[in-house]
Structure formats: C-alpha cells, structure tokens
Amino acid sequence: MDASVKSFKRKELGMKIFRACFLTVTVLFVLFPLYWMFITSLKGERELFANVQTFFPREITWQYYFDPVNGIFGANSPFLSFFINSMIVSFVSMVLCLVIGSYAAYALARFKMKNNRNEKLSFLILTARMLPPIVVVIPMYLIMQNIGLLNTLWSMLIVYIGFNLPFVIWMLKAFFEEIPVELEESAMVDGSSRMRAYHSIILPLVIPGFVATSIFTVILTWNEFLFAMFLLNSTDKMTLPAGISTFITQYQTNWGALCAAATVSVIPVLFFSLLVQKHLVKGMTLGAVKG
Amino acid sequence: MSNNTNQAASDLQRNELPAKKPKKSKTLQQSDKKLPFLLLTPTFILLAAVTIFPILYALYVSVMSFDTFGNSSGFTGLKNYMDIFASSTFWNAIFITLLYTGLAVSIEIFLGFNLALMVSKDGKAMTYLRWLLIIPMMLSPLVVAVVYLLMMNTDMGILNYMLQSIGLPKINFLGEPTTAFLSLIFVDVWQWMPMCFLIILAGLQALPRDPFEAAEIDGASKLQVVRFVTLPMLKPILVVALVIRTMDALRTFDQVFVLTQGGPGRATETISFLMYRASMKNSDFGFASAGLFIVLIITIIISTMLIRFMNRSQSA
Numbered sequence: 005m006d007a008s009v010k011s012f013k014r015k016e017l018g019m020k021i022f023r024a025c026f027l028t029v030t031v032l033f034v035l036f037p038l039y040w041m042f043i044t045s046l047k048g049e050r051e052l053f054a055n056v057q058t059f060f061p062r063e064i065t066w067q068y069y070f071d072p073v074n075g076i077f078g079a080n081s082p083f084l085s086f087f088i089n090s091m092i093v094s095f096v097s098m099v100l101c102l103v104i105g106s107y108a109a110y111a112l113a114r115f116k117m118k119n120n121r122n123e124k125l126s127f128l129i130l131t132a133r134m135l136p137p138i139v140v141v142i143p144m145y146l147i148m149q150n151i152g153l154l155n156t157l158w159s160m161l162i163v164y165i166g167f168n169l170p171f172v173i174w175m176l177k178a179f180f181e182e183i184p185v186e187l188e189e190s191a192m193v194d195g196s197s198r199m200r201a202y203h204s205i206i207l208p209l210v211i212p213g214f215v216a217t218s219i220f221t222v223i224l225t226w227n228e229f230l231f232a233m234f235l236l237n238s239t240d241k242m243t244l245p246a247g248i249s250t251f252i253t254q255y256q257t258n259w260g261a262l263c264a265a266a267t268v269s270v271i272p273v274l275f276f277s278l279l280v281q282k283h284l285v286k287g288m289t290l291g292a293v294k295g
Numbered sequence: 296m297s298n299n300t301n302q303a304a305s306d307l308q309r310n311e312l313p314a315k316k317p318k319k320s321k322t323l324q325q326s327d328k329k330l331p332f333l334l335l336t337p338t339f340i341l342l343a344a345v346t347i348f349p350i351l352y353a354l355y356v357s358v359m360s361f362d363t364f365g366n367s368s369g370f371t372g373l374k375n376y377m378d379i380f381a382s383s384t385f386w387n388a389i390f391i392t393l394l395y396t397g398l399a400v401s402i403e404i405f406l407g408f409n410l411a412l413m414v415s416k417d418g419k420a421m422t423y424l425r426w427l428l429i430i431p432m433m434l435s436p437l438v439v440a441v442v443y444l445l446m447m448n449t450d451m452g453i454l455n456y457m458l459q460s461i462g463l464p465k466i467n468f469l470g471e472p473t474t475a476f477l478s479l480i481f482v483d484v485w486q487w488m489p490m491c492f493l494i495i496l497a498g499l500q501a502l503p504r505d506p507f508e509a510a511e512i513d514g515a516s517k518l519q520v521v522r523f524v525t526l527p528m529l530k531p532i533l534v535v536a537l538v539i540r541t542m543d544a545l546r547t548f549d550q551v552f553v554l555t556q557g558g559p560g561r562a563t564e565t566i567s568f569l570m571y572r573a574s575m576k577n578s579d580f581g582f583a584s585a586g587l588f589i590v591l592i593i594t595i596i597i598s599t600m601l602i603r604f605m606n607r608s609q610s611a
Contacts, residue, residue, distance in 0.1 A: 041442045057456045108338040111331035136546040138567040143349035166345030227435035245437040277433040
C-alpha cells in the first residue's frame, strides 16, 4: 500500500517535470525568433557576418537605431515616415470604424427585425470578412488609379475602414448583448428617445468593449501588408509593413537596419496586445465562441 | 452561442416591452422600424464600396484584354477565362494553396490541442504562459517572415549554424522546392499554432467537470478520457479553430512574398501570390481578374462547407 502510493507520487512528479520541460521548450521556441531579431539589431557588422554566431552580442551597438547616417531614426532613413503613416492610418481608420460600426452593432444587437433579419444581416456583414483580400485588391488598384487616389493615404483609409468594419461590428455586438435591455427600457419609459438612451446609458457601459475593439482594430491595420503593397508605391506614403518589405533587396540586405526597423515596429503591438489579453479569444474568433 | 443570447435579448424586448406600457411601446416600435436601417446604412455603403463594387469592376475587367503596359485594349469576351482554365500555373497554385492550408492547419490544431491539454489544469501559471504564447499571433506576418528570412539564410542563418554545431549537414531552407514549402509551413505553424492553442484552451476551460469525474471513477485511463470524453465535447470548438484558420491560410501571401517569391520554380506559389504576379508584374489585369472569380467561387464553396460543418457540430 505504502509502496504503491510512493510510486504513484514519483510518477506524478515525473509527469510534472516532463511538463515543465516541454513548456519551457515551447516558450523558448516561441520567443527565440523575437530575441534573435532584437539582438541582430544590436550587433556590429563584423559580428553579424562572423563564422561563429553569438547568442549574446559581444559588443552592443545602437548604430542601426540612432546613427545619423545609417540608423533608422537618422535623417536619410524613411523609417520615421513609415511609422508616422502607419500611426495616422491606424488611428484615423480605427476612430471612423468605431463610430460607424457602433451604430450598426447596436442596431443588430437590439432591434427585432422581421423574419430573423438580424441574423441574416450579421452573417452578410461577416461574409465581407471572409472574402480573400486578393480578390478585392486588384480591382481596387485599378479603381484607385482611375479616381486618382492611388498612392495616397486616403485609399488606405477607405480600404481599412471597410475591411475592419465586420470585425468591429461583431466584436461590439457581443459587448452590447452583454448589457441588459432593461436599462434602455427604463430610460425610454421615462421619456428619453432611443438614441438618447443609447448615448447616455449604453455607451458609457461598453467603454471597455470599445477600448478592446479599438486596440484590435489598430493591430489589424498596423500589421496589414497586402493592400499597402498594392496601393502605395512611393516611399514617403508607405506604412510600416510595406516600407519594411522594401528594405529587403535582392543582393544586399542591411540586416542590422532591417531588424532594428522590425523591432521598433513590433513594440507598439506587443504593448497593445497585453492590454487586450482578456478579450483575445472573443476578438480572434469574431464571436463564434464566447471566451 | 451568440445566436442564443441575441435571441434571448430580442425575446425579452418583444415580450416585456408591450406588457409594461403598451401605449408608449407602440410609438417606440414604430420608430424602431426605420431606425435600425438608418443606423446600418453607412456600414452597408462602405462595405459595398470595398467589396461589391470592386468585384463588379473585376467582372468588367475580366472580359477586357490588356497590353503589356497594363492599358486596356478592348473587349475579348471569355478569352481570359479560357486562358485561366488552360493555365497549368493556375491549377498548380490552387494545388499548392490547398496542400499548404491542409497541412499547416492540421499541424496547428494538433499541436494546439496537445499544448492546451497540458496546461489546462494550472490556473496561475497559465496567465503568464498565455501572455508569452499570444505574442506570435499578434505580430505582422510580414515581420515574422523577415525574421525567418534572416534565420533561414543558408550561409549566415542561425538555424543552419545550430544544425552544424550539432554535427548535422546544412539545409538549404528556402532554395529547394520541398524544403521551401515545408519552411513556409513551419513559419505558419510558429505564428498560428498559438491561436489554435488559445481557442482550444478557452474551450477546454468552459467544459463541465462532471463527465471527467465520472470517467475517473469508472477507471478510464488518461488516453481514454481524452479520446472518449474530451474530444467529443470539444468538437464544436475544434471546428471553430479549423474554420478560422482555414480561411486565413487560404489567403497566405506575406510569407511567400518575403521568403520565397513563389519559388524555387513554382513550388510555393500560392494563389494570392500568383494573382499578384499576374497583375503587378505582368500587368495582365484581364487574366488576374478572371482568376479572381475562380478563387472567389472556390472560397465560397470551401467556406460554405465549413460553415455547414460548424453549424452541424454546434447543434449536435
């Protein structure tokens, strides 16, 4: 009896150690590329191309960041304009998306329409998200060329607002549905209009939902490459992913600068993604599962 | 599940509102008739502008021919569609895309499921672990591809350096057809396995405890519990992960653009990349637009099948 309990305990301990090892390996596997990206941006030219690779840079240099000639923040580098373009596009499209999407989400979450039309409309909106972007981007390129918006941030705004709307609507709809209907009803019974009830009672309650949704929208836009690559072709208009892709040239890639640019572009995303951790499942599955 | 809450919410509204104050609610309901459509109008205008309008435009372009400079040079009828159907590059791209999606998604779900099983029990450690594991899926696929381009470099890449230091031969990760294809899948798995893990973990934690306790009392082994209790109950969640990942993997572009440019040969040319090459590099907009419709039809078929599958497994 005693022996079997002991062996059972030993088995449990073995399992625990195995799991700990497995998880450590997984975490290292996940984090290593990021670590490598960062330290490559700190290595000098000689160390980067040395025969013996170093896992900890022997000499740390910030030249790829701050050098006035070679650095990504230097005067010659277009990096800062990529960064600013990305900020403008993500922020403006996020705000407009949230304004337009919140009304639609509210309408879909709250109003009873004939023949279950809510469900059908919601699904219709979701199908826009399932559309492969490549199907839209080629005609979009031709349209933008015809109306003279090619290579402007306006074209990016239109595309990103349109393409993020389904996501915003589904996300906000889920947040609206968590709020009891009685709140609006009592306000309306007291004589306030539907829209007034929405603005003064419902909106303040879903602010956390708005924050989470806006962060997701910013991340989506920040990371988007296909549309940016098609619709922007001059360096001063490019967003970060499109800009970074121009750093890779066939014969001579400046790895130090490339990794520095990648590192800086990743920092805001890392910061933001920590803030929305709690809503991650909801955001990633578009309300298909409740997280 | 969101259907149910929505249903419940609207039931509440329908049943209770008239019961409370019939007079008021009548005017409310009348104003309710126009308001939702008013609120939805801007959304539908914008969605039409970025989806329906471009698709119609592509329909127009697909029956036109283009010269090498990308200028339209007249009506050609169905010639572009004939070209597409006869084009072996097109069918190759379809095949590559489907194979890529199938392999990548099944590996991601398998690994994600096992990882989720492994950590589903401890609560405290999980918050930190999840914090670390979500990172890849938040990054731009383009940046991820750039980092792997560096790491997979044949001469100075760290992966080959590590292989050599344990006495293995170098691998030309992106230079051989098969290894290039598998390398792309590897990058995809690195980035998106965490997402499958996250969805499945959320599903696992929402499962009721009783069936597990019952199985334990009946003396089922751990493997049997997974096979006969966890998997059947988790099926709806697994299908959700499958649907979401499949939709995304079918449109893979960024990684191909950075890592292989569709090469070597056409070994990694996904459908998105082929369309890019046809339109932006060869200026053959007619061909590309005709191809888009075939892609659109294939996507619709796959997503309809997946959604049917999802609805069935959720109602079962």
